[in-house]
Amino acid sequence: MSARERRYVITLGCPDRTGIVARISTFLAEQGGWIVEAAYHTDTDTNWFFTRQEVRADSLPFDVAELRHRFASVARELGVQSDWRVTDTGQKRRVVILVSKAGHCLYDILGRVASGELDVDVRAVIGNHADLAGITRAHGIPFHHVPFPVAGKDPEGKQAAFAQIRQLVDSQRPDAVVLARFMQVLPHELCAAWSGKALNIHHSFLPSFMGARPYHQAYARGVKLVGATCHYVTADLDAGPIIEQEVGRVDHTDSVADMVRKGTDIEKVVLARGLRWHVEDRVLVHGNRTVVFH
Amino acid sequence: MSARERRYVITLGCPDRTGIVARISTFLAEQGGWIVEAAYHTDTDTNWFFTRQEVRADSLPFDVAELRHRFASVARELGVQSDWRVTDTGQKRRVVILVSKAGHCLYDILGRVASGELDVDVRAVIGNHADLAGITRAHGIPFHHVPFPVAGKDPEGKQAAFAQIRQLVDSQRPDAVVLARFMQVLPHELCAAWSGKALNIHHSFLPSFMGARPYHQAYARGVKLVGATCHYVTADLDAGPIIEQEVGRVDHTDSVADMVRKGTDIEKVVLARGLRWHVEDRVLVHGNRTVVFH
Amino acid sequence: MSARERRYVITLGCPDRTGIVARISTFLAEQGGWIVEAAYHTDTDTNWFFTRQEVRADSLPFDVAELRHRFASVARELGVQSDWRVTDTGQKRRVVILVSKAGHCLYDILGRVASGELDVDVRAVIGNHADLAGITRAHGIPFHHVPFPVAGKDPEGKQAAFAQIRQLVDSQRPDAVVLARFMQVLPHELCAAWSGKALNIHHSFLPSFMGARPYHQAYARGVKLVGATCHYVTADLDAGPIIEQEVGRVDHTDSVADMVRKGTDIEKVVLARGLRWHVEDRVLVHGNRTVVFH
Amino acid sequence: MSARERRYVITLGCPDRTGIVARISTFLAEQGGWIVEAAYHTDTDTNWFFTRQEVRADSLPFDVAELRHRFASVARELGVQSDWRVTDTGQKRRVVILVSKAGHCLYDILGRVASGELDVDVRAVIGNHADLAGITRAHGIPFHHVPFPVAGKDPEGKQAAFAQIRQLVDSQRPDAVVLARFMQVLPHELCAAWSGKALNIHHSFLPSFMGARPYHQAYARGVKLVGATCHYVTADLDAGPIIEQEVGRVDHTDSVADMVRKGTDIEKVVLARGLRWHVEDRVLVHGNRTVVFH
Known part of the structure; x- marks a missing residue:
């Protein structure tokens, strides 16, 4: 199997409200991020929102550290309880x-x-x-x-x-x-x-x-x-x-x-x-x- | 689906010992019984023997009551604790x-x-x-x-x-x-x-x-x-x-x-x-x- | 099982490009649409994008016909080949x-x-x-x-x-x-x-x-x-x-x-x-x- | 897992007729063979009978070669087309x-x-x-x-x-x-x-x-x-x-x-x-x- 292309993976859990998907996808679109895989889920019992997104690394003009830095602002907007990670599939x-x-x-x-x-x-x-x-x-x-x-x-x-x-x-x-x-x-x-x-x-x-x-x-x-x-x-x-x-x-x-x-x-x-x-x-x-x- | 042929079903559980299968199959063979389906199992933990046999009703020269009567002797030989049934698939x-x-x-x-x-x-x-x-x-x-x-x-x-x-x-x-x-x-x-x-x-x-x-x-x-x-x-x-x-x-x-x-x-x-x-x-x-x- | 809440369902297939998720989710967020279930998929062989979204009917200030009318413009932007539907779970x-x-x-x-x-x-x-x-x-x-x-x-x-x-x-x-x-x-x-x-x-x-x-x-x-x-x-x-x-x-x-x-x-x-x-x-x-x- | 006890395995396929099970099980019982696992099947389309039996090696007073020799006579009785094997789980x-x-x-x-x-x-x-x-x-x-x-x-x-x-x-x-x-x-x-x-x-x-x-x-x-x-x-x-x-x-x-x-x-x-x-x-x-x- 040939090596998979490098991707950045964003995962997030936060209180649900209208507009989260729009906020995240707009953020990524603005950076030129090409989403290769995206999944969303809302737990209606606890009103909690979850997402995981894979973005092609070469579609972004910066590295994972910079993506992490910029996404932190988005996550902050989505609530202090939000729990998120940004990782790089290039790091084994x-x-x-x-x-x-x-x-x-x-x-x-x-x-x-x-x-x-x-x-x-x-x-x-x-x-x-x-x-x-x-x-x-x-x-x-x-x-x-x-x-x-x-x-x-x-x-x-x-x-x-x-x-x-x-x-x-x-x-x-x-x-x-x-x-x-x-x-x-x-x-x-x-x-x-x-x-x-x-x-x-x-x-x-x-x-x-x-x-x-x-x-x-x-x-x-x-x-x-x-x-x-x-x-x-x-x-x-x-x-x-x-x-x-x-x-x-x-x-x-x-x-x-x-x-x-x-x-x-x-x-x-x-x-x-x-x-x-x-x-x-x-x-x-x-x-x-x-x-x-x- | 066409009606299945009529069969007599024998089930038996009894203490295991050598020769049970021989005893039952010889009994059936002597009556001309055509075994269509047969399964055996021994529980080695409790040393208990189990079998279930389906015999074509038309291969035997008597009815289910007579088969039950004759099988009772076989079962008795296999031990007083033996637990057995003889039934007729013709009875719904x-x-x-x-x-x-x-x-x-x-x-x-x-x-x-x-x-x-x-x-x-x-x-x-x-x-x-x-x-x-x-x-x-x-x-x-x-x-x-x-x-x-x-x-x-x-x-x-x-x-x-x-x-x-x-x-x-x-x-x-x-x-x-x-x-x-x-x-x-x-x-x-x-x-x-x-x-x-x-x-x-x-x-x-x-x-x-x-x-x-x-x-x-x-x-x-x-x-x-x-x-x-x-x-x-x-x-x-x-x-x-x-x-x-x-x-x-x-x-x-x-x-x-x-x-x-x-x-x-x-x-x-x-x-x-x-x-x-x-x-x-x-x-x-x-x-x-x-x-x-x- | 109690009756499920009424929802509008949007499905869309169109050529993939950056920003589709942002476009659709922003459109829905602008109308106040509460997305209850959302799924996305990209077929990388044919470069085709698919999505299905369920929106709470009572989160939108208009009916399914109006949603269909407004979404038509979004779909048009996403390409003439785009194939979409907007339906109402309230219609059996x-x-x-x-x-x-x-x-x-x-x-x-x-x-x-x-x-x-x-x-x-x-x-x-x-x-x-x-x-x-x-x-x-x-x-x-x-x-x-x-x-x-x-x-x-x-x-x-x-x-x-x-x-x-x-x-x-x-x-x-x-x-x-x-x-x-x-x-x-x-x-x-x-x-x-x-x-x-x-x-x-x-x-x-x-x-x-x-x-x-x-x-x-x-x-x-x-x-x-x-x-x-x-x-x-x-x-x-x-x-x-x-x-x-x-x-x-x-x-x-x-x-x-x-x-x-x-x-x-x-x-x-x-x-x-x-x-x-x-x-x-x-x-x-x-x-x-x-x-x-x- | 402890070593499994040694067993002889008999497999046989032959034309079906009444009394096969009785013949084989009587043969084994006469030698004192303790059947540990036994399975039977009849293919009603081709009227062919199949069986596989596992016998405890230490229940028989002879070795696998002798069992093979003796079983050959039984198999011969069951038809010239019969296809059988006798193997020894002790031989890896x-x-x-x-x-x-x-x-x-x-x-x-x-x-x-x-x-x-x-x-x-x-x-x-x-x-x-x-x-x-x-x-x-x-x-x-x-x-x-x-x-x-x-x-x-x-x-x-x-x-x-x-x-x-x-x-x-x-x-x-x-x-x-x-x-x-x-x-x-x-x-x-x-x-x-x-x-x-x-x-x-x-x-x-x-x-x-x-x-x-x-x-x-x-x-x-x-x-x-x-x-x-x-x-x-x-x-x-x-x-x-x-x-x-x-x-x-x-x-x-x-x-x-x-x-x-x-x-x-x-x-x-x-x-x-x-x-x-x-x-x-x-x-x-x-x-x-x-x-x-x-």
Whole structure:
């Protein structure tokens, strides 16, 4: 696939009122901006307006910093609560991935990056087990092993391990921290520090089967579909804003192990979509819900 | 579609051991029985064996009563706990439908019956509202209006209404009692009386969003798929054995009303499948899980 | 579901250039128009721009005729080739349905209308067989039986029958002519006369299995999914612009009759979606492709 | 996932008649065979019977060679045309993969093997381009680069290249030859030589869009779903028996490049399922259709 043309992406959420679209589109037209993709949404419950616009970089006579500067005035007019970003697709997004032993999501992301499908810069993979060091390094990516104490023992050791992870992650200034079947619950301070950029893949169709061993829970309940959910990590375990979900069919012939296996295909696809939309600035969070302009 | 050939259907659940398939298939072969469809399953957790077999009626030199009589000996050999049925597809299944105001599931079932797709005998429709009397009677089916007291008031009136429903239902000796978006919770004694033949359609992907207003719950949680579940009614609200589930995609543009509308298509299909499988003796209940030989 | 608020719907297709969104949104903002839903799309291959906007009727100080009049000037500025419409959701869309013997799609549409889910005015049902007269009239809708000569015989009789159908249809000035499993091929002059408003449901995933007996073709090819396609009728049989498609799973246990049965559920849903989007002015045709703003 | 217990797998296709199930199950019961999974199917059009049975290896007092020897007599009784196999899950299946430049299917298979999900022995990867040598060798698997002459030029060079591929493949005695987006059309003699073990992934929902550039064809036709098909390779291009198909939704916002990208996820899953079912002896070919006991 040839390189995509460079674009600037504007996202905005603000209180709804008449004339917002006119204000923004007139601003862009005045600069000569060629809008390639534009999406709008109004949440009528909360009276909140959302938009995402892609403008061809070469249609504007200045760079992204200047666009950001000029758009700030527009955003200010639209209300002090307005929440906006202006980004440049020419700047590759930085990603750090946290893993444990299960490798299917990591293999999948690395394959997408290597084949050019997912255009991000994976800065590091960090594992509380070392199992996935080999494949990570085969892709030319640093792997850090941060061992964790046995569950329930040595809370200070655990705290130290998370401190080390935090240092490793933050040193990369990532745009996304991906919990790719990372089996440790993030402490609240990390949820807060990485708010809006830590993505988790949970192996159930949330809110069903939160917490541990969701496929075992699904089997016990006798459901006919299993699912996976990609969501932003918050202090509430498995309760953050949902970015994407998908399900697949199971039946009485499927053991828990079969569900686990079938689920991996769902997890991989859901996480890959969630990550793509996040790094393309397609996800706008509003309370505990998301607007996804895909 | 031409009439299907007449078949006898044998279903059996029993403790697993070597030789069950040989025992049953030899029994059938000895009578000249031509097996048209056969399915087997072993639940390895509970070591339980399940089978369903369809035999061409004209391949056997006797009727269903005699087959039932002879098969009883085979079943006895397979263990006192064995649970079995022998039925005749030549005997049309009797169905009673309970409704409230929402008509989409009723319209759908009546359309399927009228067009010959679902070959059952709808004996009666009973509503706690009268809204659906017209369409029911247009299909030549009796409609009974059994008004209920306002929610929370007059528990004796409610009890009397349920007693009347029970009498109306039981007088039809139905093989299936379908709660087609019937908005009253069945009392425990009715759950018990209709155990294994009362089917409910719940408008969520259970176990998510049990109880009232599941689409409102789904909207609030920001899920990306909505679903429906057909399950056997038990005393545990929305927790009975699941027969079928399906989901459909929603996104941030969908209001609760949109979810309700999109959900109707899922509910109709899920209920129709569950009802079909039930009347074709394809569903074997085992604890709180089902084996569905579809 | 409570009545939806009244809205005016603007759709437009025109050559793309910078400033179109600004022009339209400024026009609406100047009139005080409150945009409730807005969608944009640019086809980069043909450099064509599309938009659909819903404006609250009560936010404008004039009626739909005046809005149409004023918008005409805007559209003219955007190019002589621009193709636009302004409609009013307060004016119920008029639908005529053509059927043969198979009733599943007709039952489904009538059920949706009766339950308030699909807010259209079904003016008439016309059948080349009389089988579906009863259910149509039970819904209070006129049914016209227009018998056709035996296939291949009496071309003049066939021509006369189509002339009669044309007269019956056109007398209703419909916004949509729905071929709900109507088993006669429309003559070219009717395809032309009803261009852009005749919708067909074809019982395959087009372009696979065009023409007669698609389920038989699908069975013979051994496909693992069967599908249905809702498309605009053109003189090219089963080759018109596709509005919607869906598939469902089949396997080796499914006979042609099973595929036919499973297919009905897909056909009903696909036709219902296509019809809804058509009457809500969500479908913009561009060459042989459609832009569907759903 | 712990290692699965060892099983012997019997598959059989033969003319249908009364008593086949009894004959096979009695044979197994007499040897003490514990059937863990059993499936049966009768094709009523051709009156052909199919079965697949998994027996616990440790329930039989002899090895797979002896089971094969004894079962041969049973199969002989069931007709000279009967087509059967007896295999041992303890013997890992040997796989050779052919690739060109696109790596998504190869990455996916290698990831599944490395994570233990797909328990096969990938003996070699052969590419007509060298792009995928690195990832292959990182997994410890030999990669062979067999360059092809420019399309349409040098037919003898092409013939020599295929001869080399054949030698490389056959020297591995593979149970499966996987064309993982291999962009050269196999010559008839290779189709014949590898009949029933060469699997191709075609990037469309066959029979739609056979041949070259299916996503371009799909885009031009304006379909609303794109798909992929895993099928056995035959001398008829893209017309062999279908093992598995899947589709995914696209809309007017998707360019050909988007369809290609969305399609990769479908291709990966469809090929992985097809390969798994093939190596688990779950696919029985009958004419141009398949019976898949999954």
